Amino acid sequence: MTRAKIIKSIGIYIFLGLLSLIIILPILHIVLSAFKTNAEIARMTIFPGSLYLKNFKTVFDNPYTLFAFFNSMILVVSSLFLIVIITSLASYGLSRRKEKVFSVLYVVFLMAMIIPAVSSMVPLYKLISSLSLMDTRLSLILIYTTSGIPMGILLYTSFTKTVPVSLDEAAMIEGCSYLTRFYQIIFPLLRPITASLIIMRLPAIWNDFMMPLLFIRDQWKKPITLVVYAFSWEHQQDFGAIFALLVMAMIPPIVFFMIGQRNIYKAIAAGAVKS
Amino acid sequence: MKQLLRKKDKDYYWALLAILPVLIFFIFFLLYPQIINLRYSITNYDGFSKDFKIIGLSNFARFFKGIDPKGIVSFRNTLTFSFFSLLFGIPLQMVLALTFYNGVKGNAFFKGLFYVPSVISLVIISVAWNNILQYRGLLNRLLEMVELAPFDWLGSPKTAMGCFIFINAWQFTGYGTIIYLAGLSSIPEEILESASMDGAVGLKKYFYITLPLMMHSITIGLFMGLTGSLQMFILPFILTGGGPLNSTITFAMNIYNNAFIMQRFGYAAALSIIFTLFIGVVTIFQMRFTRKREVSY
Numbered sequence: 001m002t003r004a005k006i007i008k009s010i011g012i013y014i015f016l017g018l019l020s021l022i023i024i025l026p027i028l029h030i031v032l033s034a035f036k037t038n039a040e041i042a043r044m045t046i047f048p049g050s051l052y053l054k055n056f057k058t059v060f061d062n063p064y065t066l067f068a069f070f071n072s073m074i075l076v077v078s079s080l081f082l083i084v085i086i087t088s089l090a091s092y093g094l095s096r097r098k099e100k101v102f103s104v105l106y107v108v109f110l111m112a113m114i115i116p117a118v119s120s121m122v123p124l125y126k127l128i129s130s131l132s133l134m135d136t137r138l139s140l141i142l143i144y145t146t147s148g149i150p151m152g153i154l155l156y157t158s159f160t161k162t163v164p165v166s167l168d169e170a171a172m173i174e175g176c177s178y179l180t181r182f183y184q185i186i187f188p189l190l191r192p193i194t195a196s197l198i199i200m201r202l203p204a205i206w207n208d209f210m211m212p213l214l215f216i217r218d219q220w221k222k223p224i225t226l227v228v229y230a231f232s233w234e235h236q237q238d239f240g241a242i243f244a245l246l247v248m249a250m251i252p253p254i255v256f257f258m259i260g261q262r263n264i265y266k267a268i269a270a271g272a273v274k275s
Numbered sequence: 276m277k278q279l280l281r282k283k284d285k286d287y288y289w290a291l292l293a294i295l296p297v298l299i300f301f302i303f304f305l306l307y308p309q310i311i312n313l314r315y316s317i318t319n320y321d322g323f324s325k326d327f328k329i330i331g332l333s334n335f336a337r338f339f340k341g342i343d344p345k346g347i348v349s350f351r352n353t354l355t356f357s358f359f360s361l362l363f364g365i366p367l368q369m370v371l372a373l374t375f376y377n378g379v380k381g382n383a384f385f386k387g388l389f390y391v392p393s394v395i396s397l398v399i400i401s402v403a404w405n406n407i408l409q410y411r412g413l414l415n416r417l418l419e420m421v422e423l424a425p426f427d428w429l430g431s432p433k434t435a436m437g438c439f440i441f442i443n444a445w446q447f448t449g450y451g452t453i454i455y456l457a458g459l460s461s462i463p464e465e466i467l468e469s470a471s472m473d474g475a476v477g478l479k480k481y482f483y484i485t486l487p488l489m490m491h492s493i494t495i496g497l498f499m500g501l502t503g504s505l506q507m508f509i510l511p512f513i514l515t516g517g518g519p520l521n522s523t524i525t526f527a528m529n530i531y532n533n534a535f536i537m538q539r540f541g542y543a544a545a546l547s548i549i550f551t552l553f554i555g556v557v558t559i560f561q562m563r564f565t566r567k568r569e570v571s572y
Contacts, residue, residue: 009379012374013379016385019371020389023392023449024388026400044416085296086297089293090294090297092293093294105294114551114554116505116506118530118547118550119530122311122543123310124304124308126311126540146300146305153297178286178289203394206396207394207395209509225399228396228398228399229402232402246399264390265457269454272457272492273460273491
């Protein structure tokens with residue numbers, strides 16, 4: 001290696017190192033503070049004096065917080081299930097049929113991407129209350145399912161086009177009905193794109209705050225984001241407990257990311273590269 | 276064969292039927308809400324009472340004539356937030372993408388590390404940064420250690436928005452990097468090699484050869500960045516409540532406040548329509564701008 005090259009690579013590592021520090025410091029601060037006593041937090045010591053676990057006990061003693069994980073899980077699983085089922089089935093027709101009505105519907109579904117969620121909060125509040133769905137988890141499931149439509153349609157339609165039509169024709173000759181044809185033959189082939197869709201939508205649903213803020217009042221129905229918000233108001237003097245809850249709330253998405261890392265990059269790349 | 280054709284016709288109706296569930300969700304929870312917006316935007320509805328009347332376009336006038344003291348301010352704040360978040364975020368993400376593309380040891384580690392903040396809920400991020408940026412927070416503590424004066428970062432109108440811009444750029448560094456890295460990796464190596472042989476090197480090569488060839492990823496990156504940052508709600512909602520002196524109130528927050536705190540439901544509906552149209556125009560303009568610069572090879 002030449003000298004210039006060595007200097008360049010040292011420079012790159014200094015740049016990456018500094019940036020890593022800036023990126024990780026706030027997260028590390030949360031984790032470290034969760035193990036501090038409140039006196040230590042007030043004094044702003046950098047490291048906890050000892051492994052203090054009472055903060056986590058405070059969180060565990062609050063039944064709502066643990067239930068919130070369950071609520072978030074319900075929201076994620078049911079919304080994703082609905083998104084996958086309805087958009088994959090719709091996309092089968094959208095990608096196979098040549099009639100105009102299908103291409104028009106396809107464009108209309110995709111255009112929904114530019115309607116901002118913020119513009120929907122006022123009318124959705126009205127709609128959800130007139131459907132008597134206030135304070136139900138179902139209201140959120142319906143809204144999250146809808147918000148997954150554009151991406152679901154986009155991914156499934158473009159991917160189904162790559163599945164050879166000869167497969168459909170073979171099944172047709174066998175006498176399979178439309179639904180059997182789709183669920184038995186086409187849908188299993190769409191597995192990679194189903195994984196991508198789930199990967200892309202899961203964090204958005206798990207992390208959403210605005211919709212639960214509007215629709216959920218009942219302590220037992222709040223998802224984790226809303227509980228973090230409420231908890232940090234109620235325990236303003238008990239920062240240690242807040243940090244402990246933040247740590248617990250961070251774990252599921254980070255674990256999910258670490259498991260699915262490769263697929264997450266791939267899913268993002270699929271959108272960023274012209275096919 | 277004839278039977279097969281008939282079956283194909285039956286398929287047409289099946290295909291329509293299969294689209295129905297999506298269509299129902301779409302109409303009910305996406306299209307109909309926008310119609311509700313249109314209906315209430317021309318009324319003085321407060322959100323609950325039954326007697327409200329049609330007041331024409333006064334809600335829209337309220338915004339455009341600046342009668343709402345927070346209307347134009349929140350719009351300007353939102354643009355500032357978006358513009359600077361992207362201005363600082365995108366170049367950094369592109370430099371990182373280029374660094375990873377050229378390959379360094381520990382590529383995967385750094386990529387993963389930078390990506391982590393973007394999977395964490397903004398609520399958690401806000402609470403954490405609040406503890407860092409408040410007057411008796413970590414940042415001032417660190418400043419004191421090097422004998423610099425502490426500062427009320429979130430409490431001063433001069434710096435509060437700057438903090439938000441920083442937090443947003445901080446959160447999405449890794450996400451953007453992955454997008455641009457995908458764009459870079461999709462360029463066929465032969466093109467870059469032959470460009471080098473033709474004498475294109477360094478920045479010149481980057482701006483004239485590489486950048487145009489990865490334009491599609493820039494279209495996507497800008498789209499994600501714009502639609503995300505223009506809708507910013509959580510940061511001001513949790514960290515500052517829109518203050519100090521309205522310096523951080525965003526358009527989304529102004530809609531929320533008008534609808535659910537000040538009981539100006541009709542006006543909030545009008546703001547929502549203005550917002551939808553604005554986002555629509557911005558994204559269409561942006562798509563056209565970057566799409567035109569996409570080249571094929």
